[in-house]
């Protein structure tokens with residue numbers, strides 16, 4: 001008995017993940033963590049030259065380009 005033991009791991013790492021948005025956006029991150037995503041892109045300072053995404057932190061992009069010079 002007790003074989004209906006659902007071991008759901010809701011411990012999906014940190015929300016403020018260091019992964020590139022470019023990768024996150026392909027998965028369910030936006031759907032599941034919309035507010036987190038907003039905070040990541042809310043005040044964009046960097047642009048990804050590869051896929052055109054923007055983020056406040058360059059570590060969240062794969063090919064970083066500064067949005068504003070200086």
Ligand SMILES: [Zn+2]
Nearest residue numbers: 022048051062
């Ligand atoms: Zn990218």
